[in-house]
Amino acid sequence: MGPVLYIVLGGFRTNSQITADPSGLPAPWVLSNYTEVLASATFWRSMASSTVTALGTTAGVVALGLMASYVLARYRFAGRGALYALFAAGLMFPVTVAITPLYLLVRGLGLTNSLLGVILPQIAFALPTTIIILVPFLRAIPAEIEEAASIDGASRLGFFFRMVLPLSLPGVVTTGILAFIGSWNGYMLPLFILNDPNLFTLPLGVQNFSSQYSVDTARVLAFTSLSMLPALVFFSLFERRIVGGLSGAVKG
Incomplete structure (x- = not known):
């Protein structure tokens, strides 16, 4: 919490206060740094780009991850184990290693300098974690429930939407939150894909803002703390669901 508190409190200070006493408290408290950042169009453009991304x-990860996990957990077919192992191996494949071929692929698809060029790779790299969490949830659903639903006339899709989705909701919420926070804090991929400052997400917006106002440390700290705030609030509100979802995945 030390760096977070330093950034937040630093936004309430002046540059002279920070220079005179870097670790001190605001005296007096200054609100102008935050109000000026909130009044700037740069901050809200970056906020909009991060929100859309x-x-x-999150929507792509949850939809694709749930469908793939359902097949891996409930269907028996040749190569199922190998396919699950392939997704599990994706956990050991960081985006940093693949950034150059990934950029070439995105450029070949004509998606550079667009939010879609960031969203699609982020979905792909978030799928391994999603599938690892969701497969135990879906395997834990008793086969008797599916048999009873089939006797009552439910189709495979009907069973999926009416039974599987509600029963696996803790895992779905957990994976959705993890995907949202991972995308919100993503820096490497947007750095390579986005060139237009009007499309910069908040991590890139912080870097761009700090470059423009490098001498105004207090305002940079205010911009940084406001950029962190949505992810911190989001994580704090859903912390119990994340822990509950991961616990359910381990038990499954």
């Missing part, structure tokens, strides 16, 4: 990534 994070929501798009």
Whole structure:
């Protein structure tokens, strides 16, 4: 919490206060740094880009991850174990290693300098974690429930939407939150894909803002703390669901 508190409190100080006593408290408290950042169009453009990217990534991860996990957990077919192992191996494949071929692929698809070019790779790199968490949830659903639903006339899709989705909701919420926070804090991929400052997400917006106002340390700290705030609030509100979802995955 030390760096977080330093950044937040530093936004309430002046540059002279920070220079005179870097670790001191605001005396007096200054609100102008935060109000000026909130009044700037740069901050809100970056906020909008991060929101669109994070929501798009979360929706794609949850939808594709749930469907793939359902097949891996409930269907028996040749190569199922190998396919599950392939997704598990994806946990050991960081985006940093693949950034150059990934950039070439995105450029070949004509998606550079667009939010879609960030969303699609983020979905792909978040799928391994999603599948590892969701497969135990779906395997734990008793086969008798599926048999009873089939006798009552439910189709495979009907069973999926009416039974599987509600029963696996803790895992779905957990994976959705992890995907949202991972996308919100993503820096490497947007750095390579986005060139237009109007499309910068908040991590890139912080870097760009700090470059423009390098001598105004207090305002940079205010911009940084406001950029962190949505992810911190989001994580704090859903912390119990994350822990509960991961616990359920381990038990499954």
